[in-house]
Amino acid sequence: xxxxxxxxDLGRKIVESGTIVEEIKKKAxxxxxxxxxxxxxxxxxxxxxxxxxxxxxxxxxxxxNRDEIARNNPNVDLSYIEIIDPATSPKLETYANLLYELRxxxxxxxxxxxxxxxxxxxxxxxxxxxxxVDGLVSGACHSTANTLRPGLQIIKTAPGVTSVSSFNLMVAxxxxxxxxxxxxxIFADCGLNPTYTAxxxxxxxxxxxxxxxxxxxxxxxxxxxxxxxxxxxxxxxxTLVQEAVRIAKEKAPDLKIDGELxxxxxxxPSVGEFKAPGxxxxxxxxxxxxxxxxxxxxxxxxAERLGGFQAIGPIxxxxxxxxxxxxxxxxxxxxxxxxxxxALQTR
Ligand code: ACO
Numbered sequence: 001x002x003x004x005x006x007x008x009d010l011g012r013k014i015v016e017s018g019t020i021v022e023e024i025k026k027k028a029x030x031x032x033x034x035x036x037x038x039x040x041x042x043x044x045x046x047x048x049x050x051x052x053x054x055x056x057x058x059x060x061x062x063x064x065n066r067d068e069i070a071r072n073n074p075n076v077d078l079s080y081i082e083i084i085d086p087a088t089s090p091k092l093e094t095y096a097n098l099l100y101e102l103r104x105x106x107x108x109x110x111x112x113x114x115x116x117x118x119x120x121x122x123x124x125x126x127x128x129x130x131x132x133v134d135g136l137v138s139g140a141c142h143s144t145a146n147t148l149r150p151g152l153q154i155i156k157t158a159p160g161v162t163s164v165s166s167f168n169l170m171v172a173x174x175x176x177x178x179x180x181x182x183x184x185x186i187f188a189d190c191g192l193n194p195t196y197t198a199x200x201x202x203x204x205x206x207x208x209x210x211x212x213x214x215x216x217x218x219x220x221x222x223x224x225x226x227x228x229x230x231x232x233x234x235x236x237x238x239t240l241v242q243e244a245v246r247i248a249k250e251k252a253p254d255l256k257i258d259g260e261l262x263x264x265x266x267x268x269p270s271v272g273e274f275k276a277p278g279x280x281x282x283x284x285x286x287x288x289x290x291x292x293x294x295x296x297x298x299x300x301x302x303a304e305r306l307g308g309f310q311a312i313g314p315i316x317x318x319x320x321x322x323x324x325x326x327x328x329x330x331x332x333x334x335x336x337x338x339x340x341x342x343a344l345q346t347r
Contacts, residue, residue, distance in 0.1 A: 020171055020184050020216065021312070021337055028057045028340035031347070035339050038124040038138035040064020040083065045140050046073045048335035053080050057336065058343050061133055063120045086123035095126035102129075102154055125150040128321050135342035139325035140335060144191065148316070151323040158320045165204040166191040166314035166325075167211055168300045169341075173308035179267045186212045186220070186287045187303070190296040191314025191325070198243035205248050205289045209255055211317045212287050215344055223266035223285035224248070224259025225295070229275040232262075241291055256280055263288070263299075315341055322346055 035058040039045045049060045066083045100113035139147035167188035172180045188208040212220040228238040241260040258281035265275040272283025290296035304311040322345035
């Protein structure tokens, strides 16, 4: 490793040590789950598989051809990694039959199912559906749509959940941030559904509160974000957020949730008190529900690039079994983190 890379790597390790990421990894180690990584053709994935195996974060099942993976990654110790080649797997026929049964009502033929099941992401999703693994991570070299579609078609939503969505765990920079006493925030939905109805937004806020508790260990205070605070502006987009707040409060009366709030009213105590007096959330929010994907995706990238936050995710929520999509710009360490989070979502 070049000297500057070593310095950068050390810096990253210092930032991570003792942080939420380390806590998540420790919890994952205790669970010892089987997680499938679908992209054996990607060097970062192979490196992550080796790290996860070495650190005993999970039992990794890597999809791909063992000889090719070994040829492309001569410096990686593959001896303890389970590698399955979908094309030659004895389970391929069983999985193809399962896929056919699941999708025949949508017009899929047996021939199409046989072909489709060989695709590594579909193969991984079918392993997950069959209970042969506990979780799936993919998307290092496939688009979000191509990664999530097999999950949406095969794994489907958990009982009572209308829509799969995603959230980002935003970890404050090591220098801290005066508005983030716990050192972490949740932003949603930064990666999955382009738009929301009021009911969908309410459901997504409720699902995100659960993830905030289970993955980040936060006591969720949820701000439903808008360009308006408590009726300061009038627009259909504002009405949608107001309606979502009403529905969420009705569905989950115990949640600490408020809106519509502008971001400053949600996070700065003095602004919150001024713009939304009496709110138990304004000025103290730690879970931020953006009104749509454009706002959320832009928002998390601003916090990451200008605010120095570490963005972990997007992490999917609402699937019947845990499945996560990586960013194509991810590093091996991001994949390791996604594996650990996926293991936690199996609980
Ligand atoms: N929850 C549950 N089921 C869903 C959802 C959802 N959110 N979205 C689609 N589905 C279901 C459909 O009902 C359908 O089911 P069926 O075939 O059994 O009837 C199935 O999934 C496939 O539906 P499609 O319409 O083919 O899927 P679509 O093309 O809508 O793709 C997707 C869904 C991939 C999630 C799409 O909404 C998308 O591309 N979102 C944006 C992702 C993105 O680009 N994010 C930003 C980048 S991420 C980053 O910055 C790190």
